[in-house]
Amino acid sequence: MNGSKAKALRRHGKDLLIEWLRSVVPEGEDSSKINRDNLHEFLSDETHIYANRKILLSAYSLKWIYKKLKRNPSFTLQDLNNNQNTKSGTGYWTN
Numbered sequence: 001m002n003g004s005k006a007k008a009l010r011r012h013g014k015d016l017l018i019e020w021l022r023s024v025v026p027e028g029e030d031s032s033k034i035n036r037d038n039l040h041e042f043l044s045d046e047t048h049i050y051a052n053r054k055i056l057l058s059a060y061s062l063k064w065i066y067k068k069l070k071r072n073p074s075f076t077l078q079d080l081n082n083n084q085n086t087k088s089g090t091g092y093w094t095n
Contacts, residue, residue, distance in 0.1 A: 001070070009069045009070060010066060012069060012073075013062065013065040013069050014036055015036075016076070016080065017039065017060075017062060017065050018036065018039060020060070020081075021034050022034055023081075039062075043061060043062060046058055047061050047062075047063050
């Protein structure tokens with residue numbers, strides 16, 4: 001993948017994650033506080049989890065979003081919400 005394409009995917013990934021975080025903020029809170037500069041304050045420091053004797057990439061982390069966008073550049077917030085509603089507690093995709 002060339003550098004400009006990777007940079008565009010990373011930029012889109014951050015925007016997608018910010019949009020998702022803003023959608024899960026409770027109604028009384030100010031969701032406009034979440035932006036690119038302070039995105040890491042709202043995310044977990046743990047990027048991986050240990051489950052079933054494997055180390056897996058933690059769902060809804062920045063690396064996870066990048067991986068999804070690299071596989072499918074047309075990945076949207078709608079796809080993200082569909083994934084959240086269809087999986088039963090696993091928190092990660094199996095494909």
